[in-house]
Amino acid sequence: ECQTLNTLVNHIHGSIYSGSGIYAPDGARTYYYNMKNEDGHLLIAELDSHPRLSPASPPAVSWSSYASSVERFSQNDHDFSGLIFHDQFTFTELTKPEGNLTVCQKDLCCHLSYKMAGKQEDEVYVLGAFDGLHVVEGQYYLQICTLLKCKSTDLNTCGQPVETAETKFEMFSLSGTFGTNYVFPEVLYSGVQLAPGEFEVLNDGRLISKTRTTTPVITVTLFGRCSCVSLSVFWIFIFLALRKSVLWARGYVLIKTALCIS
Known part of the structure; x- marks a missing residue:
């Protein structure tokens, strides 16, 4: 009898890295996070080579199904901009302990339904x-919907790194009008802890909490990677670079001809 064993090994840590992980379609198989020192940790996990072919594999998610079927929850006149890792996001503040919000940027609209369990007065969520x-550390097209805690009550700090929080949520439901099938959910609790088993993704693309969060929330996020757009932009850059080179070469030839340079 022939058996196939797929093993993945991962290790990355240092002054600019805080850990790493090995992930599968059904969640994190193993991960390591350490901001206290530069000690590393070797991660080993077994993964299915074709997880979608397994009878136990969940059905495919239609990531934009729900978000595209509902009207915009709210028309907030107080949207503002902020940076997360050099990317300019459009934010809107969660001003009430519970409610429904929508924020849009270009073709992406993000819908959030939520209820906080005793919001702390000195904490702001957007x-x-x-x-x-x-375009930082690579070039790729992203579509991201995120619920996150700001570093302070100053809205200018929204998007800056945060490691702790005090506010828990009775429930949350996050979705977006994604133009890609490559969307990755993430829920981070206070202390930058993953929350395996405490949330799920519905077939219509909603990322929801299963129960009241057991730990205060830092962020709830859906990351969409649009590889086709990234590839198109890449070829546009190549075309422009080549076009610029050709024009420069033509100009150089004309200058040489005018000056009678061999």
Whole structure:
């Protein structure tokens, strides 16, 4: 009898990295996070080579199904901009302990339904949307919907790194009008902890909490990677670079001819 064993090994840590993980369609198989020192940790996990062919595999998610079928929850005149890792997001503040909000950027609209379990007065949460080309440490097109805690009550700090929180949520439901099938959910609790088993993704694309969160929330996010757009932008850059080179070469030839340079 022939058996196939797929093992993935991962290790990355250092002054600019805080850990790493091994992930599968059904969640994190193993991960390591450490901001206290530069000690590393070797991660080993077994993964299915074709997880979608397994009878236990969940059905495919239609990521924009729900978000595209509902009207915009709210028309907030107080949207503002902020940066997350050099990307300019459009934010709107969660001003009430519970409610429904929508924020849009370009073709992406993010919908949030939520209920906080005793919001702390010194904490501010926002709903953010980003639909654009990320150009730092690589170039790729992203669509992101995120619920996140700001670093302070100053809205200018929204998007800056946060590691702790005090506010829990009775429930949340996050969705977006994504133009890609490659969307990755993430829920981070206070202390930058993952929350395996405490949320789920419905077939219509909603990321929802199963029960009241057991730990205060830092962020709830849906990351969409639009590889086709990234590839198109890449070829546009190549075309422009080549076109610029050709024009420069033509100009150089004309100058040489005018000056009678061999």
